[in-house]
Amino acid sequence: MIRSHENPLALKAGAFTVIIHLALLAALLISFNTQEHQLPNIAQVELWDSLPTRTVKLVVVKEIFKPVLQEALKEEPKPELIIEKADIEIKKKPVQKPLEKTPHKLIEKNIVEKPAEKAKPNPTIEKKKQADALKALQDDVNADTSASDKKSAAKAKADAKVAADAQSAASASAASAGEIDKYKALIQAKIQRNVNKQLCGTGNPVLEFGIGLMPTGEVNGSPHMIKSSGLPACDDAVERAILQSQPLPLPPDTKLFSQFRELRLKFHPNDGN
């Protein structure tokens, strides 16, 4: 392998060779280690740990409180009576006084009626994790409501109920179905936050979008509208919000991803905040 006159050199050269290779290996290891430390910073993963659950909770509480109170106020027959009384009073007395009086009476009536109505929702809120109680409440409300805008409020409540269910299911057990619902709620909440609500008017528009997701949480292609809100500006705002919300939160378990490949999401841009 080597010439005889090279024999005295062989050992020294061999030592140099080993040193060179060890140096390269060390350089390689060091560079690999520095890369490892930097990577998590670039990726920025767990931004979505606790925030979404809080927003969902808020939605639930408001949904249960507001409509019930509003409906209770609206359905009262008594304000009409007050107005009649006021009319009578106007006939009897000078103009200025009844004007002052009637608002007072209205407020008084409201105050009187409020505690009575408030007593009902409170226990239901406490038991909101139980789906039955929520359903009973929803049924009550459905029976009461007749106007079209009230119906949409009920729909919003149903969605809130789904979110609440998802939350309770996720907390009760880490079953995959609960996980899927939880992350669907997370995706919805993240998009909802990015919607420019001013473009959606004062009503309560409902939109439905179909989204193709990639495993990285990015939207595959562009979201396609399934149901329009009737306001083109609002539709555009929601579509922009979907694209802006990338990457969308996905469950860490890749087995569940097949559930997220094609998503149908409903949006209520004016609800929730």
Add this chain to the structure above:
Amino acid sequence: MNAVNVTTDMSIFSLITGASLPVQLVMLALLITSLFSWWYIFIKVVTIKRAETDAESFENAFWTGGDLNKLYEGITAGRRKPQGTAAIFEAGFKEYARNKQQSKIEISDVMEGARRAMRATYNREIDDLDAHLPFLASVGSVSPYVGLFGTVWGIMHAFLGLANTGQATLSQVAPGIAEALIATAIGLFAAIPAVIAYNRFASSVDRLSVRYESFMEEFTNILQRKS
């Protein structure tokens, strides 16, 4: 999230141990080649350097114009076997002195004999200088291909594994490709120094051989003048 987990798991050792067997064999072969080529590189650096200093010092001693017999005795008396120009001088002068003593031989034949002896020693010296250079040349040209073979095999392996899983994500192929690319990296690490060393040594050997040849011609002239 998955991708990050995978990258944090990646260390150079897990990449090598995780590679498929043919890729590992390629890596091992390349590592051995790299070790050998560096070994030869260090040996050649020292031997060529030594040959250059030897030639330098001998030519200095030769052209200072001392007695050739004294110079010859000084070389043969040394413990070390003469190298390079010294060996050529020794062979040529020995042959010349031996033929000169026999009066029958014509002067042209004496010169011819000395030339032949010097030529033979010159060939032997150049052969020693050229040693291992073919090895370095083949390492330099072949080991990138060997590394590439390992990489192609590893990537094939990675994509075959991808075909078995339902959903194709980058995180499933990336480790396999990274493993495979290690083979190319090792191949290049073996090849680049070998090519550089080969070119350097080849030019050094060329310059030395020119030096030896010109010394032979000049020494022949000196012998001719003496006779």
